[in-house]
Amino acid sequence: MVLDLLVIALAIAVFPLSATAFVLVLAARRGLWKGLAFVLAWLACFVAVIAAVLLTTGGKPPAPRSAPSTASTAVKLAVGVALVWYGVRRHRRGPRPRPSGGMMARLDRISLWEAAALGPLLQPWGLVAAGAATVVDADLSHASSFAALFGYCLLATSSLLAMEVYTAFAPDASRLRLGRLRVWLQTHQDQALVVLLLGVGLFLVARSIYQLTSGD
Template sequence: MVLDLVVIGLAIAVFPLSVTAFVLVLSARNGAWKGLAFILAWLACFVVVLVAVLITTGGKPPPPRSPPSTASSAVKLAIGVLLVGYAWYRHRTGPRHRHKSSGESSGGMMARLDRSSAWTAAGMGPLLQPWGLVAAGGATVVGADLSESSSYLVLIAYCVLATSSLLAMEIYMALAPDAARVRLGSLRTWLQTHQNRALVGVSLVAGVFLVGRSIYQLAS
């Protein structure tokens, strides 16, 4: 379970669409407060998913090859196949064509974010999570044993790891706002240029891992 959550948590932390959205939120007026609201809602969503899974299992991992255990592996296998398919689709279609008006469109988006409230940013947090990976994490948590204190540490570490990129940017913005705006601008430019490749890479690595682990668990 630990290895699975580490890989899934890392994939969530660097998922390009979520990172890009958070960079835009931080770049808006009062971005530090809006970023904090985004992170709190993001974490709350993780907690809700984990609690729902643990309530369902009663905090005890199902026996190997039992229907719940098989269903958990089957869900991760399906998500892994979908991620690999998504990576192939993005690779074949390539980056979307950018029109000359893309700068104006981006400016309009930033204007809307400037006018938005922290509540709006909070609503964006759960909506912009990579839900396929979040679901894979939930299926993995089925194997958590709450009778062992180490399981609590693993679950907390998973939530922190999945949020680590957002937390790092938020802390940087709070401690050095001027320098952070410059770095965030550079990161935003890089993501706009390389987002498709990053999506392909993250989706492919996470998908292949989930497929391989799920097949192993179903076969063992």
């Protein structure tokens, strides 16, 4: 479980579409507060998903090869296959046209509540679903499971937290460097997305097939 959560959390943290949107939110008027609303809603969504899974399982992992265990692994397999399929499709389609400055103008006018709504909306829900299927194996009778779940939430949100803190303590420097980051993300977004989708997708497929065939 820990390895799966680590890989999924890292993929969520560096997901190009979410990172680009958050940089634009920070660059808007009152961007620091809008960014905070975005991060808090993003984190709250993670906690809600994990809580829903744990309430369903009662904090006890299903027995190997049981129906719930097989179903959770099948979900990860399906997500992995979908990520690989979309990554290949995105690669074959080639670079997509970039949005105009109108997006920046729209984000500049959003309210705090709208910024908060963007947090859960812009999460990579395929990866979140894979994480939820992995959380099924959490055993709350062991402190290590609590640590793993806490680390999962923190790591998945780490890139947003880092940008938010940097903007709060170094607003001038962050404006310049985050602007460069935005340009880089917009220039290399398609390549980064394809590599990420294929890498995580193949990992999930391989891990799921192993678990289904070995019963672990």
